[in-house]
Amino acid sequence: MNNIISQANRLFISYAFDDDELFDDAVRVFADNLSRFYRAKTGNELKVFFARDSIGWGDNWRSLIDNELENASIFMPVITMHYFSRPACRDELNTFNQGARRLGAEYLILPVIIAGARAIKADKSIPEAATIKALQYKNLEEVFLAGPGTPEWRRALSSLTDELIELISRGEKAAPALMLREASPLDQGDRDDDRDLLASMAELEDISPLLAEGAEQVLSDLNSWSESVKRVTAHVKPGLTVHQMQSVSISVAAQLKGPSEALHDSGVKFAETTEKADAVLNAVSDQISRLPTAEGRAGMEEMLAPLRQPGNLHDVVANMAELLQSMETVEIYSAPLRKSLKPARVGITKIQDAVRVIDRWAEQESSNSAQPGVPRSLKSD
Numbered sequence: 348m349n350n351i352i353s354q355a356n357r358l359f360i361s362y363a364f365d366d367d368e369l370f371d372d373a374v375r376v377f378a379d380n381l382s383r384f385y386r387a388k389t390g391n392e393l394k395v396f397f398a399r400d401s402i403g404w405g406d407n408w409r410s411l412i413d414n415e416l417e418n419a420s421i422f423m424p425v426i427t428m429h430y431f432s433r434p435a436c437r438d439e440l441n442t443f444n445q446g447a448r449r450l451g452a453e454y455l456i457l458p459v460i461i462a463g464a465r466a467i468k469a470d471k472s473i474p475e476a477a478t479i480k481a482l483q484y485k486n487l488e489e490v491f492l493a494g495p496g497t498p499e500w501r502r503a504l505s506s507l508t509d510e511l512i513e514l515i516s517r518g519e520k521a522a523p524a525l526m527l528r529e530a531s532p533l534d535q536g537d538r539d540d541d542r543d544l545l546a547s548m549a550e551l552e553d554i555s556p557l558l559a560e561g562a563e564q565v566l567s568d569l570n571s572w573s574e575s576v577k578r579v580t581a582h583v584k585p586g587l588t589v590h591q592m593q594s595v596s597i598s599v600a601a602q603l604k605g606p607s608e609a610l611h612d613s614g615v616k617f618a619e620t621t622e623k624a625d626a627v628l629n630a631v632s633d634q635i636s637r638l639p640t641a642e643g644r645a646g647m648e649e650m651l652a653p654l655r656q657p658g659n660l661h662d663v664v665a666n667m668a669e670l671l672q673s674m675e676t677v678e679i680y681s682a683p684l685r686k687s688l689k690p691a692r693v694g695i696t697k698i699q700d701a702v703r704v705i706d707r708w709a710e711q712e713s714s715n716s717a718q719p720g721v722p723r724s725l726k727s728d
Contacts, residue, residue: 355392356515357415358382361439362397362425363432366461374425374461376495377504384508393511410629412446419518421511422447422456426484428463431475437700440475441618444482445626455518457510458484461491472693474615485510544634547627554624561617562660565698568613569663572606572691576670579603580677596681603684607691614694614701621701628708660702667695 360378367374378395385393415422422443430436447453458479460467464486470476485507493499579599671692678685 353391355394357418357420358393358395358511359415359420359422359443360395360397360425361422361436361443363427363430363436366425366427366429370461370491370494373491373495377425377491380495380500380504381508381511384504385511388505388508389512409442409625410632412443413450413630413633416443416447416450416452416455416518417522419455419515419522421514421518424456424458424479426458426460426463426467426479428466428470428476431473434700434703437475438703440478441622441700442625444478445622446629449626449630452518452521453482454514456482457514458482459487459507460484461487464488472611472690474619474693474697544631547631547634550627551624551631554620554627557620558617558624561613561620564613565610565617565694566660566663568606568610568694569667569698572603572610573667573670575603575606576674580674592680596677596684600681600683600687603691604687607687607689607694610694611690612694614697618697618701621704625704625708660698664695664698664702667691668699671695 358378358381360374362374378397382393382395385391422439424430424436424440443456444453447456460479467476467479487503487507490499490503579602671688674684674688678688
């Protein structure tokens with residue numbers, strides 16, 4: 348007979364699959380052991396979901412994150428420096444983080460670092476690394492080196508389970524405040540969905556011009572950086588000696604430093620603005636889905652259409668990525684050049700992340716197209 352006393356909570360684990368192979372499937376063992384410790388200490392179940400392969404949400408997982416956070420579900424990114432190079436991992440971390448920030452529930456994100464802790468602390472150019480440093484991460488690097496079944500492993504997981512229990516309890520206590528919009532069916536007249544929706548739409552109106560400004564700035568910085576690269580690399584000609592190449596690379600690195608840093612800053616800012624807009628848009632979509640009439644839902648979807656238009660950054664970003672790739676051979680021989688180009692690499696990566704999010708908005712618009720004849724009251728001229 349099933350234990351009717353036991354209750355369940357959810358833990359979402361995000362990790363780079365290659366990292367699990369490095370540690371001989373230790374991430375999977377880690378998740379299983381954590382669930383068992385949780386059951387032993389609480390008598391309850393901790394249902395573990397691995398993002399992407401077993402999350403079970405399909406293409407709509409982003410729109411459900413607020414609901415998960417409202418119900419005190421925990422998001423646990425398992426971090427290495429390789430994690431930050433995986434677009435899917437960055438998407439999961441940034442989307443959960445933006446959702447948690449909107450709800451004031453950042454404590455429901457508990458990162459664990461299993462490799463590269465020193466580099467994560469030192470690297471200031473990768474925005475996701477800064478996010479991890481700002482959260483209450485746990486350094487389990489030595490624990491994973493010791494491996495499953497060791498005393499170090501059991502002690503660390505027992506301690507981590509205690510923290511999970513505390514965080515889940517904190518989330519459950521905060522749940523009534525987070526879930527004010529979820530009124531009882533008996534209280535339909537008192538529901539504040541409309542107020543929530545209007546507030547969210549106001550947020551989108553505030554973010555929309557910032558997105559447009561951000562797109563213009565990254566286009567400008569991309570073009571400036573590209574022109575700088577073409578100008579300075581014209582001095583790199585066949586037949587140069589090793590010493591001449593070293594001298595030229597130092598000069599090139601010095602001239603590219605400023606444009607690369609500008610591209611980094613505008614790319615990171617544009618991605619952050621896009622992530623904020625994505626979090627609000629997901630909340631709006633959820634609120635629209637609960638409107639009582641099809642006409643009301645269609646009308647509100649039409650209002651979102653201007654924000655969901657795809658940007659014109661695809662070709663420019665693709666060209667810049669190809670340009671960076673063409674410089675890899677030169678970078679191998681020049682530490683100063685690698686250093687000066689790294690900010691540009693991060694900036695272009697973040698612009699790519701933002702474009703991917705904006706493309707998804709356009710796909711959502713296609714799948715939720717409004718009925719003909721509804722006025723687009725917020726559509727720009």
